[in-house]
Amino acid sequence: MELKDQVALITGGTAGIGLETARLFVREGASVVIAGRNPERGAKAVAELADGPGSARFAAADLGDLEDVRRLAEDAGPVDILVNNASLFPVATTVDQDVETFQRLFDTNVRGTFFLTAALAPAMLAKGAGSIVNVSTMAAVMGVPGASVYSATKAALASFTRTWAAEFSPSGVRVNSVAPGPTLTDGVVVEWGDGVAELGKSIPLRRTAGPAEIAESILFLASARSSFVTGANLAADGGATAI
DSSP states (O other), X not given: OTTTTOEEEEETTTSHHHHHHHHHHHHTTOEEEEEESOXXXXXXXXXXXXXXXXXXXXXXXXXXXXXXXXXXXHHHOSOSEXXXXXXXXXXXXXXXXXXHHHXXXXXXXXXXXXXXXXXXHHHHHHHTOEEEEEXXXXXXXXXXXXXXXXXXXXXXHHHHHHHHHHHHGGGTEEEEEEEEOSBOOHHHHHHHTTHHHHHHHTSTTOSOBOHHHHHHHHHHHHSGGGTTOOSOEEEESTTGGGO
16 A cells, blocks of 8 residues: 555545545545535545545535635645645636636636645645645646636646745655646536547547546655656646647
8 A cells, every 4th residue: 555644635536536536545545635615525425435445534625715725724734645636627718718717717726726735835844755746737738729717727736836846845845746638527528528528539649538547647646656756747648748
């Protein structure tokens, strides 16, 4: 068990990539806190993850609300692993983008992630160990129509990865990011419909990813397998950014 005795917080952990990451972490022995906005979905997710050998519990939090971010940091307590996965990703072209949704994306994807990390990092730094994994996207480095604001928020996470690695790694805390390509989750299908499958057909592997495939990349960066890796961005995108 690669994560035995490790405490992990996964934001956006009740569905999609976050839930599959939680499933993998529990299987590897971690005590996992999954954070999300919907308590009903959280309870369902915890029930799914009850098999062990690790454990899971739910913490309700809206990362767009700084008071919720503060409460989540207190509830989670000191963690060994932080997976910044929660994000909003509504689709809109630039000329159709409304200000309210623009603000919600930055509040959740960027501001919430930043201040949650700022709250949890001191305990990691004091311990001299820890791993932070930011979930970005291939759209942070390539143009995807309809994803202008979403991709900008995820480019910010990639920037955080580099800066936090420079700030935290001298104290033993590694910071990396995973940049998934088109991934078939329920949330993505709701927002993008058939567009995600079409996007998958355009990349070298000619398909979309399953969320469990992205979870494997997150486990790699969170675990001792990547003990000499920090400040890196792992492109789990089926070759999309290679062409």
